[in-house]
Amino acid sequence: xxxxxxxxxxxxxxxVDEKDQPSVLYIDLHLVHEVTxxxxxxxxxxxxxxxRRPDLTLATMDHSIPTRNRSLPIxxxxxxxxxxTLVDNCRDFGIKLFDLKSANQGIVHVIAPExxxxxxxxxxxxxxxxxxxxxxxxxxxxxxxxxxxxxxxATQTLKQYQSKTLAINVKGELPLGTTAKDLILSxxxxxxxxxxxxxxxxxxxxxxxxxSMEERMTVCNMSIEMGARAGLIAPDETTFAYLKGKECxxxxxxxxAALTEWKTLSTDxxxxxxxxxxxxxxxxxxxxxxxxxxxQVIGINENVPNPAELPENQKRSIEKALDYMGLAPxxxxxxxxxxxxxxxxxxxxxxxxxxxxxxxxxGHHVAEKVEALxxxxxxxxxxxxxxxxxDQIFLQAGFExxxxxxxMCLGMNDDLVGPEERCASTSNRNxxxxxxxxxxxxxxxxxxxxxxxxxxxxxxxxKWPTKELKGANV
Amino acid sequence: MQxxxxxxxxxxxxxxxxxxxxxxxxxxxxxxxxxxxxxxxxFYDWRFENGQEKPEFVLNKEPYRNAPILLTRKNFGCxxxxxxxxxxxxxxxxxxxxxxxxxxxxHNNCFxxxxxxxVLPEEVIQSLFQQVETQPGFELSVDLAxxxxxxxxxxxxxxxxxxxxxxxxxxxxxxVGATLKAEDRITEFEEKHKVFYQLSF
Numbered sequence: 218x219x220x221x222x223x224x225x226x227x228x229x230x231x232x233v234d235e236k237d238q239p240s241v242l243y244i245d246l247h248l249v250h251e252v253t254x255x256x257x258x259x260x261x262x263x264x265x266x267x268x269r270r271p272d273l274t275l276a277t278m279d280h281s282i283p284t285r286n287r288s289l290p291i292x293x294x295x296x297x298x299x300x301x302t303l304v305d306n307c308r309d310f311g312i313k314l315f316d317l318k319s320a321n322q323g324i325v326h327v328i329a330p331e332x333x334x335x336x337x338x339x340x341x342x343x344x345x346x347x348x349x350x351x352x353x354x355x356x357x358x359x360x361x362x363x364x365x366x367x368x369x370x371a372t373q374t375l376k377q378y379q380s381k382t383l384a385i386n387v388k389g390e391l392p393l394g395t396t397a398k399d400l401i402l403s404x405x406x407x408x409x410x411x412x413x414x415x416x417x418x419x420x421x422x423x424x425x426x427x428x429s430m431e432e433r434m435t436v437c438n439m440s441i442e443m444g445a446r447a448g449l450i451a452p453d454e455t456t457f458a459y460l461k462g463k464e465c466x467x468x469x470x471x472x473x474a475a476l477t478e479w480k481t482l483s484t485d486x487x488x489x490x491x492x493x494x495x496x497x498x499x500x501x502x503x504x505x506x507x508x509x510x511x512x513q514v515i516g517i518n519e520n521v522p523n524p525a526e527l528p529e530n531q532k533r534s535i536e537k538a539l540d541y542m543g544l545a546p547x548x549x550x551x552x553x554x555x556x557x558x559x560x561x562x563x564x565x566x567x568x569x570x571x572x573x574x575x576x577x578x579x580g581h582h583v584a585e586k587v588e589a590l591x592x593x594x595x596x597x598x599x600x601x602x603x604x605x606x607x608d609q610i611f612l613q614a615g616f617e618x619x620x621x622x623x624x625m626c627l628g629m630n631d632d633l634v635g636p637e638e639r640c641a642s643t644s645n646r647n648x649x650x651x652x653x654x655x656x657x658x659x660x661x662x663x664x665x666x667x668x669x670x671x672x673x674x675x676x677x678x679x680k681w682p683t684k685e686l687k688g689a690n691v
Numbered sequence: 692m693q694x695x696x697x698x699x700x701x702x703x704x705x706x707x708x709x710x711x712x713x714x715x716x717x718x719x720x721x722x723x724x725x726x727x728x729x730x731x732x733x734f735y736d737w738r739f740e741n742g743q744e745k746p747e748f749v750l751n752k753e754p755y756r757n758a759p760i761l762l763t764r765k766n767f768g769c770x771x772x773x774x775x776x777x778x779x780x781x782x783x784x785x786x787x788x789x790x791x792x793x794x795x796x797x798h799n800n801c802f803x804x805x806x807x808x809x810v811l812p813e814e815v816i817q818s819l820f821q822q823v824e825t826q827p828g829f830e831l832s833v834d835l836a837x838x839x840x841x842x843x844x845x846x847x848x849x850x851x852x853x854x855x856x857x858x859x860x861x862x863x864x865x866x867v868g869a870t871l872k873a874e875d876r877i878t879e880f881e882e883k884h885k886v887f888y889q890l891s892f
Contacts, residue, residue, distance in 0.1 A: 255724035364803035
């Protein structure tokens, strides 16, 4: 019988496979950042252990760093200590670090793909749940805890139980004016916030094949918001074209060898999944979350749900979410006003995201009382955007233009949403307190966030008079 | 790691679905570089308002302030992979969590920190919520060796746990050390395994 893509990657990385024990899986790439690593390095020091493969380990700082002026020292003393600790750890253990001065610094899930380090068939881990992003390349990539970070540092392996497999076949084409973000939010909305717990998802079908690499990353990024261990998309010509010529991608004969191997990375026709579902791309509309988890999402032209109409077992959690969000039942989404707009995060901060947002913004100005910021996912994205003049479009429209980092997605630095302020955010989580204490987050695509910034409330971006940007590949 | 054998104590009911790790330990407390000091910030936004305890929150009430067992709803621990969540729970004194389901990464992190996450069917969890509500000071005894949960009122349930995870908790095993014992096999694997990138910066 045939094998799924997941199974193929799994088998290629099995170091030890014994009955009644978790398998020992080899890790090809370990990404490290400042927040979830210090205790792991401390563990190594206590036991007098080394990092087994510093050459397969890459560190950057992204979570707790400021996105304003980088020439000043970090004001937050505890954050500064954490960042300095990463510098010390990388120096002591011989790990390559992209620090705040590096031209390659950025969100860990943005930099590895853009440098061609993320490749098909790899196993990739990081102490960050959005490691699922890298699954867009057909790599088995997932988030781990700090104890596991220590395990990978010391052994370059991880003890793992095999997951169940879930195929999501996305049929048809995404309608004009809808995005990869709308697609993944629609899927989570339909099946629920914990639907895929225990599974590795493989996204398949025409609509997935038509996505660019950056769009595929947006889809895989949010696999964790369904509870999945990982999300995968089989590599194809789009993947190979994206990787070719990237800084760390193989060259010459190595490239050919890699390509031969990568082309074997798809699910065999006679393979079966533990669960398979079909999803109709044609029904996707621009999505906005109304609640406090990513599954609480509706189309822009829908109204906020009314708990009175729902069964008893759902009523209370929905009432609680509406109460936190300060929304009355049945409110049309288009009437919901925003105070802040955040374009950024490992979900939507890549060059295509910024181009699309800039196309919406161009020639307009941010609404009165709305604060809007754009935080590129990496310094390379920032540089590219500036070369295309996107920064000027945002700045002239009244947006702030920042340095790369996680920023307001989780507000570990001072990029926060205030109590009871409402934020249209291109990030991945609308949990209570995520962007700040009592902050109200609405997850949307970059286009929807940009339009909300201009209008001051949510609008259907399909009706937006988007301009063609000269010189930009929009 | 703290080993785990049996735990007997009060069951604190946290009646919410999808409790995420941002709620368990908010981001502003993740900047510490130590493994300790997180218990005081557990459920911070739910436990405190302007630095004062919120009297209505379950863990601020007696007899739940020192409860070692937490009863909750589905998908507990969803979201961020932060191990600070089990660190905070453990330091606060929580040793067992009962729920119909757990998020994957959190579930995994518990076993590394001496916390036993127990999955019980939704109707059993519902019945436990009722017992906690109607029987003040309701206690349970959890025995990992026999994989059983018992109450003085005759309540009884058994639970599943992977043999390796059971051993991990019972013995407080050093996992890294155990893997390093098979280092030869890792070396052997590496000799025939190809990675197609070089961090040539």
